[in-house]
Amino acid sequence: MTRKARLIYNPVSGHEQMPKNVADILDILEQAGYEASAFRTTPEEMSAQNEATRAAKEGFELIVAAGGDGTINEVVNGLAFLDERPKMAIIPAGTTNDYARALGIPRDSILDAAKVILKNKTRKMDIGKADFGEKSQYFVNIAASGSLTELTYGVPSEVKSALGYAAYLIKGAEMLPRLTSNEMRLTYDDGVYEGGLSMFLLGMTNSIGGFEQIMPDAQLSDGLFQLIVVKPSDPVNMMKLMALALNGKHVDDPNIIYTKTKSLKAELIGKSEGKELPVNLDGEIGGYCPVSFENLKQHIEFYVGA
Secondary structure, eight states, X not given: OOEEEEEEEOTTHHHHTSGGGHHHHHHHHHHTTEEEEEEEOOSSTTHHHHHHHHHHHTTOSEEEEEESHHHHHHHHHHHTTXXXXXXXXXEEOSSSOHHXXXXXXXXXXXXXXXXXXXXXXEEEEEEEEEEOSSOEEEESSEEEESTTHHHHHOSOHHHHHHHTHHHHHHHHHHHGGGOOOEEEEEEETTEEEEEEESEXXXXXXXXXXXXXXXXXXXXXXXSOEEEEEEOOOOHHHHHHHHHHHHTTOOTTOTTEEEEEESEEEEEEOGGXXXXXXXXXXXXXXXXXXXXXXXXXXXXXXXEOOO
């Protein structure tokens, strides 16, 4: 019986490199033993997500997500809630490509990334679920909230590419004078934190914004999130902490809680109660606090590289 693969690609990702590579990618999928077809995403909301769900329900054994981290997140959201889930492969064509970095997928060649499928090496990966009450969203790399979250995602991609580490310090120096803290209650496996909070990060991999030291003990399939809680501090200490974090030397700082957990509940309390505090999932706003997180252990099987 012929196995079917569906390529879901974002035509504008990676300086619009994808469309001219589609035929070659489909050929690689045929070499891997799949009957292959392609879907070009549209500006319509949830275009990639809806196509992933449709293809999975039609019995496709492999869904290939080609684009940036946002496209990959959409495809995961189209599959994660299903009882029967196909395998996934990713072809990075964005700017940061955090998840591809974590999976060992080549990030400088679209066709080399596709050829990972020919090696037939897969791994069942953890998926994060964020429950906002009225809706649930899924993520593969990171969930974050708090005023300092702006720093993680507020640096333009072209500046990251040009300046790297320095870009974050420059952005941090610009933002710190106006940072505010929120009063929050975080309930996780090993305890409860109540008090001021600049940011929390819930990581699935060790790659955040192109840096690989922020979650130094991250595993990809152990069923555990890496939780970092950043307590409020004065601007000088916060700049020092940022510098330490980008080099992976922050976990012992007294202004940091660093632990592993299967779940997390985050809610605003006290004077912060009633505020609209956004929660960032894989680089996009997924909803607003309160939110409960659950790690879905080894939930989707991905093709992986080295």
